[in-house]
Amino acid sequence: MKKAVILFSGGLDSTTCLALAKHEGFECHALSFNYGQKHSTELHAAKKIATKFNANHTIINMPIWQLCESALTNANISIPDYDNKNEIPITYVPARNTIFLSLALSLAESIKSDDIFIGVSAVDYSGYPDCRPEYINAFQKLANLATKIGTEENNIKIHAPLINLSKAETIQLGLKLGVNYADTVSCYRANTKGYACGKCDSCILRKKGFNEAKVMDNTFYY
C-alpha cells in the first residue's frame, strides 16, 4: 500500500484532501502543526477527523510565532472581519506553506513516501502567494533536488488536488467522499469548542462555498 503524507489542519480543505488520498488507496499519514495559531482548537478537530479516517496522525510543535508577525499568531494584532480588498491580508504567516511542506517532505522521505498532499486552492482563497500553482510546481522541483529519494528517482509528487476548485466544488467533492464538514474547523477566531465566528476571511469563503454548492451549512457558529 502506497503511503502519503497529508498536510492536515482539520479544516475544510485539508479534510477533503485526506478523504481523497484515502479514496485513492493511500495509507495516510496526516501531519498537523501547533505553530502558535490562535485557533489551535483546529487541532482537536484534526485529531477527531484523523481517527474517523483511520489515518496516522502526528502533531508537531513549531514555534513559528517566534519568527514572524501575523494576525494569526500575534496577540497584539486582531484578526479582521472579511474585506474584499485585493491584497495579501494580515493573517498571512510568512513562508508558512514552505515550512509545512518542508516538514512533510522530511516525514515523507523517512517513511519512504513519494506523495505529499496539500489542500491549497487558488480560486476561493485569501490571496496568499504560497497557494498558487507556480509555487506548488517550484516546491515539487525543489523536493526532488533536496532529498536522497528525490535525487535517486525524481518521483516526489506534491498533490494539490483542490488548486483549481472553487470552495463549492471542494465541498461537493468532500461530501461524495463521506466528509462531515461539521467536524472541520476553518475559522481564524474559532472558540475552544471549535465554533466559528462567521465573519473572518476563512468563514466568509466557507459560507460562500456552502451557498454556491447549494448544500446546508452545518458549521457551528457562536
Added chain:
Amino acid sequence: MKKAVILFSGGLDSTTCLALAKHEGFECHALSFNYGQKHSTELHAAKKIATKFNANHTIINMPIWQLCESALTNANISIPDYDNKNEIPITYVPARNTIFLSLALSLAESIKSDDIFIGVSAVDYSGYPDCRPEYINAFQKLANLATKIGTEENNIKIHAPLINLSKAETIQLGLKLGVNYADTVSCYRANTKGYACGKCDSCILRKKGFNEAKVMDNTFYY
C-alpha cells in the same frame, strides 16, 4: 543598514558565513535550531560566537527528530567514523536544509530582509543532496514565489558563498575575517564542553581543511 538572516549552527562553515555577512555590511540575524541533534553543544558555541560578532541570535526548538530517522538525532543509531564511500551517509537528516531555509525565509520576510546566508559547500562535504548549487538555485526561485516580499520585488537572494570553496579555502577566508575556529563546533560527537572526536565525517573534513590550508588546527579534541 541592510539586514541578513544567517543560518548558523556554530560550526566552521556557518561561522565563516556570519563573518562574511558582517564584513559585507549586513545587520546580522543569526538563526540556530535545537532539532534533537546529539551535538547540541554546538548551540553554546553559536551563542558565544554570535555575541562576539554582535549579531542578533535566535534559537528555535524544532522537533525534527519526531519526523525522521538519522544518526544525528536517533539514540539507537550510532554516528559512524568517517569512511570514504561515495554515498549519502546515515548522518543525513531528511530535508534538513529545506526546513532550515524555510524558517530563515519566514524570519527574513518578517524583518524585511532580502538576504539569507547558508554555509553549504559542494566541495568538501558529506554528499548531502541539499548542499548542491542546483538545490540552492531551486530554493531561491521558490522563495520568491512563496512570499509577499518575493512576489512583489523578486529580490530574495540565497547566498551560499562557500559553495565552491574547499574547506581549506573557507578556513583561509574566515581567518582573514577574524574568525577564531577554536570557538566553533563541527563534530557530530562533540562532548558537552564542545570538544571534538576527531574521527567522524565532519571532523575528518575539518582536519583535512586545516592541513591543506597549512594552518594550525586549534580545535579541542577529547
